[in-house]
Amino acid sequence: MAVLGAIIGAAIGGWLNDRYGRRSALLFADVLFFIGAVIMAASPGPALLIIGRVFVGFGVGMASMTSPLYISEASPAKIRGALVSTNAFLITGGQFLSYLINLALTRAPGTWRWMLGIAGVPAFLQFFLMLFLPESPRWLYRKGREEEAKTILRKIYPADEVDSEIRDLKASIDKEIEDEVDSEKINLIKLCKTRTVRRGLIAGVGLQVFQQFVGINTVMYYSPTIVQLAGIASNQTALLLSLVIAGLNALGSIVSIYFIDRTGRKKLLIVSLVGVILSLGLLSGVFHQTTTHSPMVKATESSYGNYTCPDYNSATNAASWDCMKCLKASHPGNDPTPTMDPRGAPTV
Numbered sequence: 001m002a003v004l005g006a007i008i009g010a011a012i013g014g015w016l017n018d019r020y021g022r023r024s025a026l027l028f029a030d031v032l033f034f035i036g037a038v039i040m041a042a043s044p045g046p047a048l049l050i051i052g053r054v055f056v057g058f059g060v061g062m063a064s065m066t067s068p069l070y071i072s073e074a075s076p077a078k079i080r081g082a083l084v085s086t087n088a089f090l091i092t093g094g095q096f097l098s099y100l101i102n103l104a105l106t107r108a109p110g111t112w113r114w115m116l117g118i119a120g121v122p123a124f125l126q127f128f129l130m131l132f133l134p135e136s137p138r139w140l141y142r143k144g145r146e147e148e149a150k151t152i153l154r155k156i157y158p159a160d161e162v163d164s165e166i167r168d169l170k171a172s173i174d175k176e177i178e179d180e181v182d183s184e185k186i187n188l189i190k191l192c193k194t195r196t197v198r199r200g201l202i203a204g205v206g207l208q209v210f211q212q213f214v215g216i217n218t219v220m221y222y223s224p225t226i227v228q229l230a231g232i233a234s235n236q237t238a239l240l241l242s243l244v245i246a247g248l249n250a251l252g253s254i255v256s257i258y259f260i261d262r263t264g265r266k267k268l269l270i271v272s273l274v275g276v277i278l279s280l281g282l283l284s285g286v287f288h289q290t291t292t293h294s295p296m297v298k299a300t301e302s303s304y305g306n307y308t309c310p311d312y313n314s315a316t317n318a319a320s321w322d323c324m325k326c327l328k329a330s331h332p333g334n335d336p337t338p339t340m341d342p343r344g345a346p347t348v
Contacts, residue, residue, distance in 0.1 A: 003217070005057020006064070013062035022070035022136040025062060030130065032059035033123030041117025056119070073136040076156055077165075085260070089253040095220060096246040103239045141173055207269075214276055219283070220249065226283075229290070 009032070016025045036055030043049040071083050098119075105114045137156075140149040149169070154162050192198050219226070223242040224235070252272070259268055 002053045002057035002060065005054040006061035007057075009058035009061025010065050011061070012058075013065045016062065017066055017069065017139075021139050022066055022073065023130060023133060024135075025066045026070060027127060027130055029059045029062040029066065030123045030127035032056070032062065034120045034127070037117055037120030037123065041113045041120075052116070059123070070136055073138040074134065074152075074156070082257075085257045089250065089257060092246070092250040092253045096243065096250045099239060099243040099246045103236065103243060106236045106239060138169060138173070141169055142176075215280070216249075216276075220246070 009029075013025055013029075016028065032055050036052045036057075036059060039052030039055060040049055041052075043052060068084050068087050071087055072080055075083050101118060102115050105111055105118075108114050134152045134155070135148070137149040137152045140146075140152070150162075150166055153165055153169070157165050192201065223245045224238040227238040227241045228235075256268060256272075
């Protein structure tokens with residue numbers, strides 16, 4: 001549901017950015033983040049938990065498209081590229097930090113409520129700090145608020161660069177408006193028949209679409225579950241191993257920031273895709289082996305094994321036990337019982 005909310009949030013975010021500005025869109029996204037976190041932490045049942053996830057999804061979709069836009073328009077040209085690249089690193093770094101925080105909260109009472117509710121803290125902090133930041137000068141200039149835009153540019157740039165930046169911004173906005181007028185006369189179907197335009201469009205849109213079909217979000221979301229499927233019963237250990245996965249994800253962002261201007265986009269993309277293909281192939285192979293070689297478990301065949309678990313026998317609610325509770329018991333049941341043959345050799 002969070003992903004569905006993100007899709008809707010991104011769609012609404014475009015209109016909100018053009019209508020009310022980048023700063024207002026980010027403030028609204030922070031409010032949605034905070035509301036969603038509070039609802040999830042306080043939810044008494046699945047229904048409210050899902051509603052909270054939808055609110056968070058709205059915020060994610062809105063912020064994911066607004067943040068790089070705001071950074072690119074409100075930052076000095078000399079450090080603009082580095083700041084936009086840093087935004088991608090902070091996303092993966094945030095995932096790493098979330099696993100680290102969740103690991104610390106595994107032993108706290110009401111664990112999952114703390115894990116979900118703490119997401120409201122950075123949202124509140126960003127909302128508070130955004131109140132002291134200016135609106136995008138480009139958006140202000142486009143809306144006819146030229147003096148406000150110039151005032152902000154004078155704060156961002158040194159005195160000897162302000163006039164040049166104002167002229168460049170004015171020329172860019174005028175060209176943008178002119179292109180919008182001309183675009184109404186352009187036949188999109190005829191334009192796509194042009195080989196150069198068609199190849200660029202397929203490459204740009206295709207990369208965005210297929211990188212989502214790679215499934216990295218699924219692996220990141222369910223990495224603790226995947227680790228537990230490998231036989232790690234402890235929630236704490238599963239989160240610890242997931243922390244390694246999130247850390248490698250963040251490390252990949254740092255590597256890309258360093259090499260993107262040195263080796264070029266295409267080479268870096270090809271190298272990363274080779275890693276993605278190998279990783280997904282290995283993951284698929286492991287899942288296939290698990291499903292084909294794991295023995296069938298039937299209630300009639302395993303009912304006797306229940307009573308080999310001391311914790312199960314003494315539990316008042318034993319009927320509601322599942323496999324994970326048996327695995328985590330102090331003396332797990334359903335284990336093969338070693339016996340001795342007439343020669344004194346151990347048998348199972």
